[in-house]
Amino acid sequence: xxxxxxxxxxxxxxxxxxxxxxxxxxxxxxxxxxxxxxxxxxxxxxxxxxxxxxxxxxxxxxxxxxxxxxxxxxxxxxxx
Amino acid sequence: xxxxxxxxxxxxxxxxxxxxxxxxxxxxxxxxxxxxxxxxxxxxxxxxxxxxxxxxxxxxxxxxxxxxxxxxxxxxxxxx
Numbered sequence: 417x418x419x420x421x422x423x424x425x426x427x428x429x430x431x432x433x434x435x436x437x438x439x440x441x442x443x444x445x446x447x448x449x450x451x452x453x454x455x456x457x458x459x460x461x462x463x464x465x466x467x468x469x470x471x472x473x474x475x476x477x478x479x480x481x482x483x484x485x486x487x488x489x490x491x492x493x494x495x496x
Numbered sequence: 497x498x499x500x501x502x503x504x505x506x507x508x509x510x511x512x513x514x515x516x517x518x519x520x521x522x523x524x525x526x527x528x529x530x531x532x533x534x535x536x537x538x539x540x541x542x543x544x545x546x547x548x549x550x551x552x553x554x555x556x557x558x559x560x561x562x563x564x565x566x567x568x569x570x571x572x573x574x575x576x
Contacts, residue, residue, distance in 0.1 A: 423506055491531075
């Protein structure tokens with residue numbers, strides 16, 4: 417399979433999930449904060465603060481970009 | 497579509513691309529470093545150093561985990 421096409425599919429479904437499931441984003445953000453605890457006590461708080469600070473802007477950006485542009489940004493699709 | 501299944505598909509194809517295309521990882525890492533320049537001169541070097549330092553371990557980890565476990569870690573699949 418093609419990583420670029422896979423990525424476009426995933427981002428499209430992610431955007432739909434964010435639009436249709438009101439708790440999807442909250443669950444994702446909470447999950448990410450839990451993963452911060454893997455980093456140990458020193459880094460965990462920094463990691464959680466970072467997520468609190470940037471998750472909203474990241475989601476806004478993700479919802480306002482085309483899937484192909486997001487996948488290009490990450491390096492999974494050739495950028496135009 | 498289901499974000500978990502999309503993620504598993506993408507990670508599976510990513511792992512295959514890393515295994516079969518010797519320049520895939522290098523291109524991805526170089527792309528990521530270029531994106532660092534979007535952060536401005538102060539942050540760009542920090543970002544590039546961070547990528548240099550962690551990209552190899554991240555790729556090793558990605559290649560030694562099951563796609564479903566990676567997608568669970570990121571929060572796109574329910575963890576078992």
